[in-house]
Amino acid sequence: MQKIAIIGAGLAGALLSDRLTDAGLDVTLFEKSRGTGGRLASARLGEFSADLGAPAIDAQGQVFRSWLALQQQKGILDAWQPRTVGFNGEVRESDWKWIGKGRNSSLTRALIGSAKLETEKRIGVVWPDREGVMLRDDEGGVLGHFDAVICTAPAPQSVRLLEAVPRFAHIAEESITDPSWVYLASLERLPGKLEGVDVVESGHLRIARISVESNKPGREGCVIKVEMDRDWSEANIDLSKEQVQERIRCLLERWLQEQLSVITERTHRWLYNCSYQPVQEYLSLWDVDTRIGACGDWIGPAGLEGSFLSAQDLADQLLKS
Numbered sequence: 001m002q003k004i005a006i007i008g009a010g011l012a013g014a015l016l017s018d019r020l021t022d023a024g025l026d027v028t029l030f031e032k033s034r035g036t037g038g039r040l041a042s043a044r045l046g047e048f049s050a051d052l053g054a055p056a057i058d059a060q061g062q063v064f065r066s067w068l069a070l071q072q073q074k075g076i077l078d079a080w081q082p083r084t085v086g087f088n089g090e091v092r093e094s095d096w097k098w099i100g101k102g103r104n105s106s107l108t109r110a111l112i113g114s115a116k117l118e119t120e121k122r123i124g125v126v127w128p129d130r131e132g133v134m135l136r137d138d139e140g141g142v143l144g145h146f147d148a149v150i151c152t153a154p155a156p157q158s159v160r161l162l163e164a165v166p167r168f169a170h171i172a173e174e175s176i177t178d179p180s181w182v183y184l185a186s187l188e189r190l191p192g193k194l195e196g197v198d199v200v201e202s203g204h205l206r207i208a209r210i211s212v213e214s215n216k217p218g219r220e221g222c223v224i225k226v227e228m229d230r231d232w233s234e235a236n237i238d239l240s241k242e243q244v245q246e247r248i249r250c251l252l253e254r255w256l257q258e259q260l261s262v263i264t265e266r267t268h269r270w271l272y273n274c275s276y277q278p279v280q281e282y283l284s285l286w287d288v289d290t291r292i293g294a295c296g297d298w299i300g301p302a303g304l305e306g307s308f309l310s311a312q313d314l315a316d317q318l319l320k321s
Contacts (some may be wrong), residue, residue, distance in 0.1 A: 002026055004318075005135055005144075007123050007161060008152035010038020012296045012307040014111035016150060019315035027115040030135070030143070032122045032153075036112060037105035039273070039304065045186040046264045048221035050213040051104045052182060053270070055199070055225065056080060056097035057304055063312075064305045068098045076101060076110045078217040082198035087255065092202065099216050126151065126161045128290040148291040150314065152307075154272035155298035165287045168294055171277070175298040179233045180208075180273035183226040183248040188261035190222055206232040206251055226252055233273075241267045276302040284314035288321065 004020055006013045009031035017027045035041065039053035057077075059065035071077040077098045084094040100106040124138035132145035151161045155175035162168040190212065194200070200210040206229060213223040226248055228236075236244055245267040253259055275298035283300040286293040295314040297306035 003132075003147045004028070005030065005133070005146040005149045006152060007126070007150065008038065008296075009033075009036040009108060009112065009117060009119075010152060010296075010307065011040055011108060011304055012311040013038075013150075013152035014108035015308060015311040016152065016295060016315050017115045018111040018113065019312070020318065021113060021115050023319055028146075029112060029115055029117045030121045030123055031117065031119045034119055035105060036108040036117070036119075038108070038307075039270075040100065040104040040108055042100075042103035042105040043184060043266065043268070045184055045221075045223055045266065048186055048214070048219075048223050049103050050184045050223050050225055051099070051211075052184070052225075052268055054104065054304060055209065055211040055213075055227075056082070056099050056216075057104070057107075058095070058097055060305060061309075064308050067308065071107065071110075072098065074110075076107055080217055082211075082215075083196065084199040084201065085197055087200055087203035087207070094199070102218055123153075123161060126292060127164050128292065133291055148293065148318065150318075151292075151294040152296050152311070154296070155275050156272060158294060158296075158298070162292065162294060164290050165285075165292050168285050168287065168292070171282070171285065172294070172298065175275050175277055177272045177298070178230045178274040179237050180230065180270040181228040181233045181236060181244050181248065182268045182270060183228075183245060183252070183265065184213075184268070185224055185226075185249075185260060185265040186263045187222045187224065188263060190224075191256045191258055191260065193256050194224065204255065205229075207255070210252075230274075233269075237269070237271075241269070244269070274302060276306075284310045284317065286314060286317045286321075293318070 043052040084092045122138040125136035133149040135143040155172045158172040208229040209227045211225045284295040295310040300310040
């Protein structure tokens with residue numbers, strides 16, 4: 001195999017790209033969004049930025065922890081131990097975490113490196129034929145043939161892309177995905193309850209977490225991020241961004257007991273914020289006959305660490321073959 005296509009430029013796709021390009025393979029990534037990152041995506045708020053997805057990267061296992069420490073040594077990541085409290089004010093213990101330099105999406109950008117990246121490109125068809133594995137965009141245009149195609153998209157989007165390997169499509173169908181609404185705001189000043197605090201979590205019936213984004217190492221401004229819990233997000237999933245933005249702001253101000261001094265704000269709906277398998281059987285998927293594979297947290301363990309482990313496992317299989 002020499003010419004590889006990867007669908008999705010989140011952590012799994014970027015890490016797989018890094019492994020394969022290091023081995024001398026020709027890699028092209030296709031990403032439906034304007035930038036890289038997936039759940040490590042970042043967003044602009046006026047002259048500042050915030051992490052739109054995961055606020056930081058946690059590590060439970062030693063393999064992932066060691067890899068993150070290596071990225072820190074390379075100057076790609078910063079270590080961060082946030083000052084964390086509960087919504088009732090009690091101080092909570094917090095482990096060391098990692099964040100991207102400037103923004104979390106800088107990690108995926110660094111991993112992709114010299115690989116070809118095509119953004120705002122939605123894939124519609126993945127199908128093997130005599131010339132290899134053909135890709136078409138969502139309008140039917142042929143994007144070319146590849147020696148192998150790897151899907152790292154979220155499970156609900158992967159079902160259609162993996163139709164050529166029905167057992168893979170079935171695994172994607174079995175995956176459970178949770179939504180999440182996220183609110184970002186650049187403020188004139190920080191509310192009193194958030195002074196001297198980096199993260200607020202645990203104890204609120206609707207808000208899952210508040211992060212003071214501007215308190216992260218290397219960040220600027222006065223920027224906060226609010227993540228709503230799964231039940232609230234699911235109950236409000238079909239509302240407009242404007243409606244959700246107003247509801248979140250009201251809930252936040254009620255807890256803060258003061259009005260926000262908003263300069264600019266935005267709301268984002270993560271339809272596939274968290275994915276996991278009810279019964280985990282594989283770390284990654286690879287079919288040697290069709291040369292189609294998949295990796296991501298919906299196959300192996302959940303979360304960013306699951307994406308990392310899944311991508312490493314698939315890279316090992318591909319390079320062995």
